[in-house]
Amino acid sequence: MTQQQVLDLYFLDARHKLIEVAAFLDRIERAAGKDDFRLKAFRAALGKLNGRQKHKARRVLLAFSDPTTKPVVEATAKGAVGAWPGSH
């Protein structure tokens, strides 16, 4: 597809999702409390959207990922929360 065709097909959807992200951040900033690890990871991931660097989706996913390599001692829960609590 040409860039024009991509824009015709996906611009409104992407615009909608971007505004949802902005509104989410506004909502967070209106609320009382401190940033937790998920929000820190979210802000770090937002930074991957700037500039002309390629593979933005991959870079965002990596920003949320556990980069360690050793198995954990025990699975104490079943679910995932979407962000790694450690620091990259």
Added chain:
Amino acid sequence: MRYIEPHAHMVSRVTDDYERMAVAGCEAVCEPAFWAGFDRGSAAGFYDYFRQLTEHEPKRAARFGLKHFCWLCINPKESEDVKLAAEVIALIPEFLNRPNVLGIGEIGLNKNSRNELKVLEMQVDLAARYKQLILVHTPHLEDKLKGTRLILDVLKSDKRIRPERVIIDHVEEHTVGLVLGAGFWAGMTLYPETKCSPARAIDILETYGQKRIWLNSACDWGVSDPLAVPKTAVEMKKRGHHAMAIDKVIYQNPRTFLAQCPKFEIRGSVKD
């Protein structure tokens, strides 16, 4: 349009879904063993589940002209209890000769724990000893990258395992290259919020090509869509993909992989 749904948990779906899938062009549905949303209390619970997958679901699918196949295992979410896992794994050989069983799956990791890894190795060994195809589940969200790396290490370290007989499912942009680069098949799951959207799955196809890759819905008891594969085919059409290219991804590719099991036959298919 014709397609194969290579990963769907139909025990959690209503009969209407079989009908809707058949109307949409589905010719076969393949059901990996999975977590029921709660932990089963004993191996006997798994025995009944394996009977459901091999006796009951094929009949439900057949009402709509759909072939039903399945994969057997203890899933990663119930693999922390190694003793229970060993008891369940001991049950599986009794079912492997049943006509709709394709192999061992979906095995893998969930929270990347030592016990999960031990049970994964036990089930890879089972598949190797019985010369079965393997379907692998990769962990969710923040655990996916690490889990995919650990799973690849296990598979690559067992010299009996041939990568072309293993599909590693739920890949996303940060793991698809690792899987395909190691010679394995890759599955992309079209699932709301936590896996791939149709648009992203097609981006991955356009970036990595259409070799050794398939699409699935993994529809289950959660919010999910049993028609996600044909809807993604429509999205591919909107992007200008040729009908033959769409057919390759949603029909020919899963058929090529699954037909490595001689039991995978789809009678009445349109000839290529």
